[in-house]
Amino acid sequence: MSEITDEELEEVKEKLEYIGLDLNNIPSFLKEFEGLDFRPARTYVEGAHKVYKYISVQDIEILLTPKNRLNTLQEKYHSASHIYSYIEPKTEDDILKHVTFLKMLKTVTIEEIEKLDELQNNLNKEIPFKVKYNLNYLWQIYYSETADKYFMLVPTEDSDYESLFYLIKKQIEYYTQGKEQKIYVPVCNMEYSREYLNKSEISDLEKYVWFFTKDWPMIYEVYDQSENLSIQIVGETVVYEKIKSYYKIQLSTKEEAVKFYKLIKVLFIMQTELPHEYSFEVSINKIGGLEFFFNTKEINYSNLAEFIRDEVIKNSTEIQKLKIEQKCNEKKLAELNKKADEKEKEYVNKERQIATFLAYKKTFFGKVKYYFAIKKMKASLKAEKEEKKEINNEEVEIEEIRVENNIPNKEFFTIDDLLLVAKENDKLSTEVKNLKLDIEAITKKIETVEIKIKNATQYIEEIDSHKKSIFEFWKFANKDKALALAPGTEKEEVVSNPKLEKVFDYEEDLEDLGESVDRLQRKILEKNDCDSIYIASTEVLNDLNSLKQDENYQNLDESLNKLKAEAEKEKTLFNAEDFDIFGTMSEDKTKIKMLGNKKHRESRKSKIQILDINKNTTVENYKSSLLSILSRIKKALEKTAISNNMSLYLASDTEINRQGFSVFNINPKNAINNLGKKDKINMYRVNLKHGVPAIYFSNIIYYDNANKTLPLGLNISDKVLVDMQDFNLIPKKQKLFRINQEIDEFNVKPEVVCLHDYDLVKKQ
Numbered sequence: 001m002s003e004i005t006d007e008e009l010e011e012v013k014e015k016l017e018y019i020g021l022d023l024n025n026i027p028s029f030l031k032e033f034e035g036l037d038f039r040p041a042r043t044y045v046e047g048a049h050k051v052y053k054y055i056s057v058q059d060i061e062i063l064l065t066p067k068n069r070l071n072t073l074q075e076k077y078h079s080a081s082h083i084y085s086y087i088e089p090k091t092e093d094d095i096l097k098h099v100t101f102l103k104m105l106k107t108v109t110i111e112e113i114e115k116l117d118e119l120q121n122n123l124n125k126e127i128p129f130k131v132k133y134n135l136n137y138l139w140q141i142y143y144s145e146t147a148d149k150y151f152m153l154v155p156t157e158d159s160d161y162e163s164l165f166y167l168i169k170k171q172i173e174y175y176t177q178g179k180e181q182k183i184y185v186p187v188c189n190m191e192y193s194r195e196y197l198n199k200s201e202i203s204d205l206e207k208y209v210w211f212f213t214k215d216w217p218m219i220y221e222v223y224d225q226s227e228n229l230s231i232q233i234v235g236e237t238v239v240y241e242k243i244k245s246y247y248k249i250q251l252s253t254k255e256e257a258v259k260f261y262k263l264i265k266v267l268f269i270m271q272t273e274l275p276h277e278y279s280f281e282v283s284i285n286k287i288g289g290l291e292f293f294f295n296t297k298e299i300n301y302s303n304l305a306e307f308i309r310d311e312v313i314k315n316s317t318e319i320q321k322l323k324i325e326q327k328c329n330e331k332k333l334a335e336l337n338k339k340a341d342e343k344e345k346e347y348v349n350k351e352r353q354i355a356t357f358l359a360y361k362k363t364f365f366g367k368v369k370y371y372f373a374i375k376k377m378k379a380s381l382k383a384e385k386e387e388k389k390e391i392n393n394e395e396v397e398i399e400e401i402r403v404e405n406n407i408p409n410k411e412f413f414t415i416d417d418l419l420l421v422a423k424e425n426d427k428l429s430t431e432v433k434n435l436k437l438d439i440e441a442i443t444k445k446i447e448t449v450e451i452k453i454k455n456a457t458q459y460i461e462e463i464d465s466h467k468k469s470i471f472e473f474w475k476f477a478n479k480d481k482a483l484a485l486a487p488g489t490e491k492e493e494v495v496s497n498p499k500l501e502k503v504f505d506y507e508e509d510l511e512d513l514g515e516s517v518d519r520l521q522r523k524i525l526e527k528n529d530c531d532s533i534y535i536a537s538t539e540v541l542n543d544l545n546s547l548k549q550d551e552n553y554q555n556l557d558e559s560l561n562k563l564k565a566e567a568e569k570e571k572t573l574f575n576a577e578d579f580d581i582f583g584t585m586s587e588d589k590t591k592i593k594m595l596g597n598k599k600h601r602e603s604r605k606s607k608i609q610i611l612d613i614n615k616n617t618t619v620e621n622y623k624s625s626l627l628s629i630l631s632r633i634k635k636a637l638e639k640t641a642i643s644n645n646m647s648l649y650l651a652s653d654t655e656i657n658r659q660g661f662s663v664f665n666i667n668p669k670n671a672i673n674n675l676g677k678k679d680k681i682n683m684y685r686v687n688l689k690h691g692v693p694a695i696y697f698s699n700i701i702y703y704d705n706a707n708k709t710l711p712l713g714l715n716i717s718d719k720v721l722v723d724m725q726d727f728n729l730i731p732k733k734q735k736l737f738r739i740n741q742e743i744d745e746f747n748v749k750p751e752v753v754c755l756h757d758y759d760l761v762k763k764q
Contacts, residue, residue, distance in 0.1 A: 019168055049188065050192055052131055053223040063080040129745070167183075197231065207268075215244070240737050305412065336443060350456035521701075522705070532610075536629075542559075662722050672741075678751060736754055738752055
């Protein structure tokens with residue numbers, strides 16, 4: 001690096017004065033340095049901070065290294081030197097270091113240092129909700145256990161030096177003015193203290209939280225200004241469909257940490273070992289953390305033992321019932337098997353009789369022989385039938401079914417007890433289901449055989465009806481007819497094959513949908529239609545709905561005055577005799593803009609120009625414009641329709657407008673964000689079928705496409721306009737959930753969302 005010039009030296013004087021550093025009188029604390037004997041961990045991952053602390057500025061040694069942030073920790077540390085060698089050169093090498101230091105000072109700005117100072121002042125008041133913060137990467141602070149000392153490594157090849165000079169400034173203030181300052185920073189290369197949970201438990205905790213939230217959590221150990229430790233778990237979880245919310249779990253004591261660990265571990269074991277029986281729902285609680293529910297009942301550590309006990313007793317009781325049902329079904333199956341055997345024998349006898357007839361009818365003497373021999377066979381069958389009737393009329397003593405009581409008589413139950421009875425319950429349930437299937441199968445078999453017996457009986461009765469004389473029997477035996485027995489018939493189950501319809505996914509399909517609907521709307525909508533729909537995307541929609549419900553509505557003065565004030569602010573208001581010579585073309589065609597990562601040269605629409613607002617615009621003029629816009633929107637709705645079966649969302653703090661135009665979002669998260677910060681949010685979900693009249697707020701609605709360069713898509717908004725007057729709202733369900741709304745980097749506000757789910761059905 002070349003030597004610094006006198007001009008550059010002048011530039012850094014102001015910054016040196018701001019920092020309070022006199023290079024001719026270097027403070028003694030910057031000269032003192034003891035060896036650190038620091039050994040970087042081999043498993044260290046750059047940027048993977050686990051521990052955040054408030055550290056006093058005077059407790060941090062400063063080391064500079066001629067490396068950059070991307071070099072390994074070993075390379076940076078082994079080439080590092082104490083800051084004193086950079087401030088006051090003693091050797092030729094130190095002169096080069098001093099020049100580097102001055103170059104670094106020249107690079108940094110006072111504004112950057114002040115911004116960092118302001119951030120640290122805020123951090124001294126409260127810890128960010130997500131624990132880490134935007135500029136935490138500036139601090140490369142490490143801890144040497146051997147020396148019991150913190151030190152900061154500053155790579156000189158980087159370009160961000162505000163943290164270095166901020167720290168020097170605060171250290172000088174401490175040693176000269178006694179002004180103590182703590183900074184909230186991540187401590188690099190530091191493992192968990194294991195004070196509350198050991199390494200394997202924290203690793204398990206990450207896995208368990210991920211299992212329920214489907215998002216990998218960040219687990220930090222955070223020390224407050226009084227060195228009090230807390231474990232803070234931060235991540236995202238789904239609160240409804242694909243709506244996600246941040247959460248933070250703060251465990252401030254060892255007891256809290258152990259209890260939460262045990263709770264989530266038990267729930268994890270239950271859901272993984274018995275996935276068909278247990279599925280726990282996760283939601284945001286009142287303080288922005290997580291809570292777990294099973295069948296609408298909250299499960300926490302305080303009621304966990306009671307929950308396990310109730311589940312053990314419930315499963316044990318079900319086992320009792322299943323064992324009784326099992327024995328009943330086993331007995332019933334045995335009886336049905338016996339009945340099936342009897343029916344088979346009966347059918348075989350009838351089949352033998354018919355087979356005998358078919359064999360004897362082939363010759364004249366056989367027919368005569370069968371005619372006289374059948375009486376003996378009939379007598380034998382009659383005797384068997386009478387014997388069976390007597391057996392069936394006998395009273396059968398039903399043995400009372402009893403099973404051993406297996407409900408454990410214990411004061412406390414463990415997860416082992418629950419798994420044991422739950423698995424036995426599952427096993428018995430499967431066996432009972434199999435028995436029922438066997439019973440159903442044997443019952444159908446009996447029904448089939450009975451049908452065959454019925455057919456055989458009818459056939460035999462027909463044979464018997466022709467045995468009154470040898471001549472009648474002779475004629476019957478020789479006539480040409482099919483003599484095969486009709487097989488047993490079963491009722492065929494009609495299986496319907498419903499048409500499969502594609503499910504719209506706003507995360508995956510929105511881009512394709514945007515291009516297709518924008519392309520279509522450009523074809524079927526005229527410029528005046530698009531202008532009118534654009535007005536419906538603004539706050540003027542309230543006036544449109546008022547006129548839609550009552551054409552004589554007159555309270556438009558306030559809205560008109562606001563529009564005039566807005567026009568005045570934008571300097572687009574003209575007297576009646578004046579006009580805007582540019583019209584809607586406010587910029588020339590050489591102006592390049594970006595939309596959806598694509599360049600274009602189109603002009604954004606203006607509601608002032610579309611409504612033709614000027615100083616002399618009257619309420620009647622304004623009303624006339626709105627009525628004309630209403631008419632065009634209604635005609636445009638007749639041309640457009642929903643292209644997929646999809647759900648739309650509207651967040652509001654009032655009831656949904658059932659008579660006017662409503663503007664919905666495709667993405668429910670956007671609907672909530674549009675409403676802003678509220679204590680309670682009503683979110684309306686309406687489910688629409690393909691072909692329902694609606695207008696998408698695609699790019700063509702917001703821009704004129706005079707230069708034909710406007711990209712296709714829904715890049716500005718994912719909103720959809722629907723005329724609610726044309727539909728009936730069919731309620732489906734309601735659901736309450738919480739979502740953490742970010743107020744700033746430090747705070748979130750848990751808000752209650754009440755979801756109202758409707759099917760939107762076109763009126764006849």
